[in-house]
Amino acid sequence: MDANSGVNRRIAMIATHLCPQAEDDICLRRSHCRAKGGAPGFKVAILGAAGGIGQPLAMLMKMNPLVSVLHLYDVVNTPGVTADISHMDTGAVVRGFLGQQQLEDALIGMDLVIIPAGVPRKPGMTRDDLFNINAGIVKTLCEAIAKCCPKAIVNVISNPVNSTVPIAAEVFKRAGSYDPKRLLGVTMLDVVRANTFVAEVLGVDPRDMDVPVVGGHAGITILPLLSQIKPPCSFTPKETEYLTDRIQNGGTEVVEAKAGAGSATLSMAYAAVKFADACLHALRGDAGIIQCAYVASQVTELPFFASKVRLGRGGVEEILPLGPLNDYERESLEKAKKELAESIEKGISFIRK
Ligand SMILES: NC(=O)c1ccc[n+]([C@@H]2O[C@H](COP(=O)([O-])OP(=O)(O)OC[C@H]3O[C@@H](n4cnc5c(N)ncnc54)[C@H](O)[C@@H]3O)[C@@H](O)[C@H]2O)c1
Ligand SMILES: O=C(O)C[C@H](O)C(=O)O
Numbered sequence: 001m002d003a004n005s006g007v008n009r010r011i012a013m014i015a016t017h018l019c020p021q022a023e024d025d026i027c028l029r030r031s032h033c034r035a036k037g038g039a040p041g042f043k044v045a046i047l048g049a050a051g052g053i054g055q056p057l058a059m060l061m062k063m064n065p066l067v068s069v070l071h072l073y074d075v076v077n078t079p080g081v082t083a084d085i086s087h088m089d090t091g092a093v094v095r096g097f098l099g100q101q102q103l104e105d106a107l108i109g110m111d112l113v114i115i116p117a118g119v120p121r122k123p124g125m126t127r128d129d130l131f132n133i134n135a136g137i138v139k140t141l142c143e144a145i146a147k148c149c150p151k152a153i154v155n156v157i158s159n160p161v162n163s164t165v166p167i168a169a170e171v172f173k174r175a176g177s178y179d180p181k182r183l184l185g186v187t188m189l190d191v192v193r194a195n196t197f198v199a200e201v202l203g204v205d206p207r208d209m210d211v212p213v214v215g216g217h218a219g220i221t222i223l224p225l226l227s228q229i230k231p232p233c234s235f236t237p238k239e240t241e242y243l244t245d246r247i248q249n250g251g252t253e254v255v256e257a258k259a260g261a262g263s264a265t266l267s268m269a270y271a272a273v274k275f276a277d278a279c280l281h282a283l284r285g286d287a288g289i290i291q292c293a294y295v296a297s298q299v300t301e302l303p304f305f306a307s308k309v310r311l312g313r314g315g316v317e318e319i320l321p322l323g324p325l326n327d328y329e330r331e332s333l334e335k336a337k338k339e340l341a342e343s344i345e346k347g348i349s350f351i352r353k
Contacts, residue, residue, distance in 0.1 A: 041068030048117025185294030
């Protein structure tokens, strides 16, 4: 008798003791475990879960006490990411789904779907340069969402957000499942950056900052409203120029620093979780949850616009007005709207063509 067969027999004895039906098995199978995964909470799917954003986002969502079931979908590497994250001793049950043939299983019954699937920028590229690849990815994923969980809240991260949200809306319209209140483009990273950079200039704690960022999520469409910061503060024209430029180009700052290895992933996962957590608290019925997001909107003449929204059980329950703008912000808004209109039209015609 070699050492291994002795060990195996001991494992078999333990397995049989824990679970009598495992008598013929050499070890306790996971399907024989007693847990049924029935903890209360929300079911969340991440599409693109094995990517640079997807992995830390999956880890942080596994830590969220409001999540009971976490589905991780990607076209590559989900078995490894799922095995890894499933060992964390937090409440959510984690399941992995790999490739298009498992997409629908990943989506059935989900309350919240977060989409970070798609290619990121390299230095010298604009977000719009990602359109040709990412538009098709978002279209395919949203077709499956419309079929499998049409009532889910959808958080779109994939760039160019200014176009991918209109693409998602058109897909849902075609499928007859469009609810503008449930489709939100994630612009939280712009707010996170704005809070950080403004706090740096003022020499205060970024956690005390609330900087509204409106418009869209690309270059000059990112419009920080520095005149509406809470707590109120004022800036010299030089500080205003510096802060606006840094917030608008925060993404490019990271793309250049990563020098070809992708774009923001860790700060984005942080921002995505902050936003998803707000959506889950709203779904739970918590009152007074206000965040900036890129949504179907009547705040301007454009069909989509990022601004402060009040979240509730149904998703976006109120779109807050822009509030008083100073001359600098009014001028910037006009420039932003011109570029936004083109990006929105590009997304809509991708589906309607
Ligand atoms: N909204 C924002 O503020 C923000 C911030 C950062 C990045 N982004 C965008 O998020 C996207 C992802 O960035 P990343 O750094 O994680 O990229 P990444 O390349 O590291 O990961 C993307 C993942 O998507 C997966 N994927 C590709 N096609 C897919 C499909 N059809 N279905 C499911 N998954 C698919 C890939 O396999 C990969 O794992 C990019 O488009 C990027 O520009 C947005
Ligand atoms: O800049 C990018 O391409 C990624 C993202 O949109 C960001 O703002 O970091």
